[in-house]
Amino acid sequence: MSGGTSQDVRGLIFDPVNGKWYYGTAGDGSTAGTFGTVTFGPGNTATLTQLLSNVPAHGLTFDPFTNDIIFSSGNMIDQFDPTSGMIVSTFTGLAGDAYDQSAADGHGHLFVASNNGNLVGLDYDSTGLIGTGSSAEKFLAANLDDIAPLSGAGATPTPEPASLALLATGPSSGSVCSGAAATECKKPDTSKATGGAFGRRRCFRCGMCSSDAFSCAIRGCEA
Numbered sequence: 001m002s003g004g005t006s007q008d009v010r011g012l013i014f015d016p017v018n019g020k021w022y023y024g025t026a027g028d029g030s031t032a033g034t035f036g037t038v039t040f041g042p043g044n045t046a047t048l049t050q051l052l053s054n055v056p057a058h059g060l061t062f063d064p065f066t067n068d069i070i071f072s073s074g075n076m077i078d079q080f081d082p083t084s085g086m087i088v089s090t091f092t093g094l095a096g097d098a099y100d101q102s103a104a105d106g107h108g109h110l111f112v113a114s115n116n117g118n119l120v121g122l123d124y125d126s127t128g129l130i131g132t133g134s135s136a137e138k139f140l141a142a143n144l145d146d147i148a149p150l151s152g153a154g155a156t157p158t159p160e161p162a163s164l165a166l167l168a169t170g171p172s173s174g175s176v177c178s179g180a181a182a183t184e185c186k187k188p189d190t191s192k193a194t195g196g197a198f199g200r201r202r203c204f205r206c207g208m209c210s211s212d213a214f215s216c217a218i219r220g221c222e223a
Contacts, residue, residue, distance in 0.1 A: 001045070001046045001047075001048065002045075002046075002047050002048070003047045003048035003049055003050070004023075004025070004034060004036060004048030004049070004050045005034055005050055005053070006025040006033070006034050007025075007048060008025050008027070009023045009024070009025055009038075009048075010024055010025055010026060010027065010033070010057075010058050011023065011024040011057065011058055011059055011060040011071070012038065012060065013060035013061060013062050013069060014062065015062055015067075015069065015082055016062070016064075017067045017082070018082055020037050020082070021037060021038040021039075021040070022035065022036065022037055022038065022060060022069055023035070023036060023037070023038045023048060023057075023060075024055075024057025024058055024059075024060050024071050025057065026055065026056050026057045026058040026071075026073040027058065027073075028058065028073070028098065028100070028115065029073060029074050029098045029115070030056070030058065030073055030074065031054070031055070031056040031073055031074040031076050032053075032054050032055075033053075033054075033055055033056065033057045033058060033073065034050050034052065034053050034055070034057065035050070035051055035052040035053075035055050035057035035071065035080070036048055036049045036050040036051040036052065037049045037051065051085060052080070052087070055071065055078055055087070056071060056072055056073035056074050056076040056077070056078060056099070057071040057073065057078075058071065058072060058073035058099075058100065059071060059072045059073065059099065059100050059101040059102050059112075059113075061101075061102045061103060061104050061110070062104070063079075063104040063106070063110070064104070064106040064151050065104060065105075065106050065107055065108045065125070065128070066079070066081075066108075066128045067082070067083075068080055068081050068082065068088070069082060070102060070104065070110060070130065072099035072100070072101075072102055072112055073098075073099055073100075074097070074098065074099065075092060075093040075094060075095065075096070075097035075098070075099065076090060076091070076092055076093070076099070077090065077091040077092075077093070077099060077102070077110075077112060077122070077130055078090050079129065079130045079131070088129065089124075089129035089130050089131040089132070090130075090131050091122060091130045091131045091135070093114070093120060093137070094118075094137065096116055097114045097116060097118060097120070097137075098114050098115035098116055099112050099113070099114050099115075099120070100112075100113050100114065100115055100144065100145050100146070101113055101145060101146045101147050102147060103147040103150040103151075104150060104151060105150040105151055106150070106151035107125060108123065108124050108125025108126070108128070108133075109121065109122065109123055109124075109125065110122040110124070110130060111147055111150070112147070113144035113145055113146065113147050114144055115143060115144060115145065116144075117139050117140060117141055117142045117143065117144055118137050118138065118139050118140065118144070119137070119138055119139075119140045119144065120135065120136070120137045121135065121136045121137075122134075122135050123135070
C-alpha cells in the first residue's frame with residue numbers, strides 16, 4: 001500500500017455510481033482521520049489518494065438516497081458529496097457517543113451504532129442532508145459496533161425479526177397510527193437516487209404516511 005499521509009486504513013466503501021473505492025483512517029473515537037480514494041493494482045497493491053484530513057472517517061457507508069458517502073467516529077457524522085468533493089452536512093451527537101459503523105436504508109434514514117451502546121437514527125428524507133431533519137437515540141446494548149446493511153449488497157428486502165426487534169427499542173414520541181398489524185413501516189416508492197421526490201413512509205398498521213417519522217418502530221408506533 002502506498003500514498004496518503006496515513007496508511008492505517010480502518011474502513012473501505014465502494015461507490016457504485018462513480019465506480020470508486022473510498023477509505024478512512026480515523027481510529028476508534030477519533031475525529032482526526034484522513035479520507036480519500038483507493039486504486040487497486042496488480043499483485044494485491046493499493047494506492048491511496050487523500051482528499052480530506054481531520055475528519056471522522058472510521059465507519060464508512062454509501063447512501064443510495066443521496067449518492068453520498070457518510071462516515072462517522074467520535075460523536076460526529078459527516079456527509080461527503082463525491083461530485084463536489086466537499087462535506088455537505090454534519091451531524092453532531094451527544095457527548096460520550098462513539099460512533100462506529102452505520103447503515104443507510106436508501107430512503108433518507110441512517111442508523112448508527114455507538115460504542116457506548118446507543119443506537120442513533122437520523123431522518124433526512126425531506127432535505128437530503130443528515131444534519132437536518134429529526135433524530136432519535138436509544139441505549140440498546142453495551143459495545144455496539146457493526147450494523148448489517150439495509151441497502152445495496154448484503155441487504156435483504158425485508159428486515160429479519162431481530163432487526164425489527166432492535167428498531168422497536170427506540171423511544172416513543174407518541175403514536176403515529178393505530179391498529180394491530182406489523183410494527184415496521186413500508187419503504188417509500190420514490191427516492192432522490194432514482195430521480196423521484198424525497199420519500200415518505202407508509203405504516204403497515206394503518207396505511208398512513210409520515211414525512212417526519214423515519215420509522216414507526218423507532219418512533220414507538222403503538223396500537
